[in-house]
Amino acid sequence: MAEVRAEMVANVWKIVVSEGDTVAEGETLVILESMKMEIPVIAEDAGVVAQLKVAEGDVIQEGDLIAVIE
Amino acid sequence: MAVAFVPTLQIPRARSVGIKRRGSEGRRRRVGCVFESVLVANRGEIARRVIRTVRRMGLRAIAVYSEADADLPFVREADEAVLLGPASPAQSYLDVEKVLDAARKCGAAAVHPGYGFLSENADFARAVIDAGMVWIGPAPEAIVQMGDKINARNLMENAGIPVAAGTREPVTTLEDALRAAEEVGYPLMVKTAGGGGGIGMGVAYDDESLTKAFEQASRAAARFGGGAAILLERYIERARHVEVQILGLADGTVVALGERDCSVQRRHQKVVEESPSPGITPELRERMLAAAVRVGEAVGYRGAGTVECLVDADKQDFVFLEMNTRLQVEHPVTELVTGSDLVEHQLRIAAGEVYPVEVAPRGHAIEFRIYAEDPKRFFPGPGKISVWEEPSGEGIRVDSGYVAANTVTPFYDPLIAKLCVHGATRAEALERGRAAVAAFRVEGPKNNVPFCAELLDHPEFASGDYDTGLVSRMRS
Numbered sequence: 001m002a003e004v005r006a007e008m009v010a011n012v013w014k015i016v017v018s019e020g021d022t023v024a025e026g027e028t029l030v031i032l033e034s035m036k037m038e039i040p041v042i043a044e045d046a047g048v049v050a051q052l053k054v055a056e057g058d059v060i061q062e063g064d065l066i067a068v069i070e
Numbered sequence: 071m072a073v074a075f076v077p078t079l080q081i082p083r084a085r086s087v088g089i090k091r092r093g094s095e096g097r098r099r100r101v102g103c104v105f106e107s108v109l110v111a112n113r114g115e116i117a118r119r120v121i122r123t124v125r126r127m128g129l130r131a132i133a134v135y136s137e138a139d140a141d142l143p144f145v146r147e148a149d150e151a152v153l154l155g156p157a158s159p160a161q162s163y164l165d166v167e168k169v170l171d172a173a174r175k176c177g178a179a180a181v182h183p184g185y186g187f188l189s190e191n192a193d194f195a196r197a198v199i200d201a202g203m204v205w206i207g208p209a210p211e212a213i214v215q216m217g218d219k220i221n222a223r224n225l226m227e228n229a230g231i232p233v234a235a236g237t238r239e240p241v242t243t244l245e246d247a248l249r250a251a252e253e254v255g256y257p258l259m260v261k262t263a264g265g266g267g268g269i270g271m272g273v274a275y276d277d278e279s280l281t282k283a284f285e286q287a288s289r290a291a292a293r294f295g296g297g298a299a300i301l302l303e304r305y306i307e308r309a310r311h312v313e314v315q316i317l318g319l320a321d322g323t324v325v326a327l328g329e330r331d332c333s334v335q336r337r338h339q340k341v342v343e344e345s346p347s348p349g350i351t352p353e354l355r356e357r358m359l360a361a362a363v364r365v366g367e368a369v370g371y372r373g374a375g376t377v378e379c380l381v382d383a384d385k386q387d388f389v390f391l392e393m394n395t396r397l398q399v400e401h402p403v404t405e406l407v408t409g410s411d412l413v414e415h416q417l418r419i420a421a422g423e424v425y426p427v428e429v430a431p432r433g434h435a436i437e438f439r440i441y442a443e444d445p446k447r448f449f450p451g452p453g454k455i456s457v458w459e460e461p462s463g464e465g466i467r468v469d470s471g472y473v474a475a476n477t478v479t480p481f482y483d484p485l486i487a488k489l490c491v492h493g494a495t496r497a498e499a500l501e502r503g504r505a506a507v508a509a510f511r512v513e514g515p516k517n518n519v520p521f522c523a524e525l526l527d528h529p530e531f532a533s534g535d536y537d538t539g540l541v542s543r544m545r546s
Contacts, residue, residue: 007449008449008450008451008452008480008516009450009452009453009479009480010450010480011480011481033480034450034452034480035442035443035450035452035480035481035482035483035484036482036483036484037450039449039450059480
């Protein structure tokens with residue numbers, strides 16, 4: 001199980017995957033936006049998206065849980 | 071968290087306006103201008119910097135701000151401040167109607183757009199003029215001509231200005247891009263016709279990387295509504311980015327105020343700029359300044375503008391890249407070397423004042439952009455400022471947008487301050503830069519002050535013999 005956490009304060013611009021989706025290593029999970037920068041958050045390992053804890057438009061803080069990959 | 075970076079721009083819409091009026095503590099004396107007030111349609115350090123000159127000239131300064139910026143110094147330092155709306159740029163600084171409403175409510179006589187946001191939006195410029203206010207910038211027609219990079223490139227080529235080998239027509243499909251690549255040859259720079267600030271730019275070395283770069287540029291173009299036009303240009307490997315500051319005077323003459331070397335870049339965005347450029351000979355400088363004047367004349371340019379060029383340092387040759395029809399972030403470098411105030415020039419020219427401009431450059435200036443980003447990977451790092459101590463002393467100038475206890479929010483670009491140094495020689499400027507960087511204390515948001523220190527100790531930068539690949543080499 002791998003937890004994907006935010007590395008910075010950002011807005012959630014786009015949710016790319018849904019809970020239950022199978023993702024490959026390097027696949028984009030969500031796209032954050034911070035300081036005029038689009039920041040795709042990528043799965044570090046292949047697996048299934050067990051949990052998705054953010055919604056489009058959310059402002060997330062550094063360390064917040066974004067998703068859990070199993 | 072694993073991430074990859076793609077720079078973006080935001081898209082405009084919506085409205086709602088509220089006014090905060092401040093007691094004006096004694097009228098200042100007005101100098102030379104035909105208008106009495108200026109609305110500054112921007113935020114942060116540039117709003118603060120423009121407001122400073124507006125007030126020094128005895129004019130009323132009007133700020134506009136978003137809910138996220140209510141506590142920032144530029145709001146406090148203006149004579150009046152108008153709340154535009156929520157933090158999102160689309161609902162505040164990019165909202166043409168809200169900004170115009172604010173200007174009308176305050177009886178603003180003129181509008182200064184700063185850089186970014188609406189500064190190169192010709193429709194906004196036209197709307198300001200149609201509303202009976204003075205637009206502090208070039209004619210909307212000049213903004214349109216230079217705003218489309220393909221059009222600008224062709225216009226310059228026709229005027230005899232050297233341009234890089236590339237496409238003359240908008241490239242809209244991958245098929246066309248691959249065909250054009252065959253004609254022009256790799257490596258290629260892929261960019262959007264309407265983009266700026268490194269948005270959507272990418273380098274292609276073969277068909278495969280061109281496919282990727284083309285898709286990225288198309289996505290960026292679609293996102294900020296500039297249409298799908300893409301431009302391909304031959305990429306110069308060991309290039310310096312050197313730009314010329316021009317002023318189009320009210321009587322139609324164009325003067326060049328010298329160059330700025332902006333080759334220290336990350337993600338195609340500038341981090342450090344200096345003048346004079348340590349990478350060009352006096353002979354090349356003369357040619358570049360003369361070409362920049364011709365560029366300005368070709369579009370009947372009025373006000374402050376910047377002609378950006380790529381320089382092949384080995385061949386001592388240059389090509390026209392684009393023209394920015396506004397005040398540039400790094401304008402203080404030119405101000406320090408020429409001893410002038412470019413915002414004052416903008417105001418006087420916009421007011422129609424005719425006066426001679428003498429250029430007598432003196433010494434060497436360097437600007438360090440202080441970004442709220444981590445100094446290793448350059449990831450955005452907004453946050454609340456717990457410590458903010460600016461350096462001061464001979465030859466040091468700091469243009470900042472924040473003070474201690476302010477919060478740097480994720481809604482806008484990461485520039486929080488510009489640390490500028492001036493010395494009689496480059497060596498003296500570097501020495502002052504080292505002392506000033508060491509004395510600049512920022513705590514709270516992540517920031518690149520440590521990167522500036524690292525750069526100043528880097529042998530390539532210290533020698534002056536560097537190119538646009540320097541930062542990538544430092545991080546590879």
